[in-house]
Amino acid sequence: MHARKESVGVTAGHPGQGPRPVDAYELDTGDGLAIVVWTYGATLVEVRVPDRHGRQENVVLRHARLRDYENRRGNPYLGATVGRFCRNIAYGKFTLDGRSYQLDLNDRRHHIHGGSYGFDRVVWDAELTRTADALTLRLRYLSPDGDQGYPGALAAETSYRVEAGGRLTFEHRATTSASTIVGFTNHAYWNLAGSGDGGVINDHRLRLNATHMLPFDDEFLPVAGPVPVHGTAYDFTTARRLGRTRIDNFFTLSDPAWAAEMSDPASGRRMRVVTDQPGIGLYSADRYTHSRAGLCLETGAWPDAANRPEFPSARLDPDGVYTSRTTHHFTVD
DSSP states (O other): OEEEEEEEEEOOOBTTBOOOEEEEEEEEOSSSOEEEEETBTTEEEEEEEEOTTSOEEEOBOOOSSHHHHHOGGGOSOTTOEEOSBOSEEGGGEEEETTEEEEOOOOBTTBEETTOTTOGGGSBOEEEEEEOSSEEEEEEEEEEOTTGGGOOSOEEEEEEEEEETTTEEEEEEEEEESSOEEOBOEEOOEEOTTOGGGOOOSTTOEEEESOSEEEOBOTTSOBOSSOEEOTTSTTOOSSOEEOTTOOOEEEEEOSOTTOOEEEEOTTTOEEEEEEESSSEEEEEOOTTSSSTTSOEEEEEESOTTGGGOTTSOOOEEOTTOOEEEEEEEEEEEO
């Protein structure tokens, strides 16, 4: 196993953080799996895995330049660590212990993915550690009290770990100085055929460990509790071809044994996702510049959980620790 670090450049800066140097870290297991992570947005920039013939290719969408990642209109959170809260909070409002909070509104009338200057828009501090069987990049960011409207100073941590045998794990951790709402995710877009050839994901096969999903309104806010997927276009309880199905939905996971399985028959690459989170958001990138170039799998809290007491809680108190763990295991047929 080996790792290396190199400079990417310096951010332009914005109201949430001034200009900062950005580094790239490459973590290579030496047996086929290698990743590249940038400190800007704690972003997963590359995941290189072999196909059935041993050809190693990047299987996540990426930009070539730092300024492309800084361009919000052209960058739909590619590979970023999203927080403080992934997905939507209706009207950017929630109440804790009788006190109301107004968040930044960055999605029309609503708050999404942590706000205009969320975790995807800041440079994180990084530390690389090595063991005999794994490489881990630990990234840290201190989000001040009131950041994007959230209460409490939040000490956030995201780790990427690669292990022999084709395992990539994301781990998130946070503590807070005041009661708040927390729910991180990774926003990588996966294309197991290889993301560099401009192909689409229609021939990929997908299976989900989800018999229910959350119904959304036209602003992607949940309108009810979980409903069955049986008989709908979103029933992936058995593996099937994605085809032209447009997906921007949130699925409630049936049990913690596994979350999703995705495969590309042409290359033979397979990916199995296991998480300790209660749900998974899927987006087939139909509104991206390169439509359907990748499938985003966002494990994490349920949308608008801050305002839905019947949903799994996203509350974090000063005496608690938020944790999240998701593992992607890569194999070939």
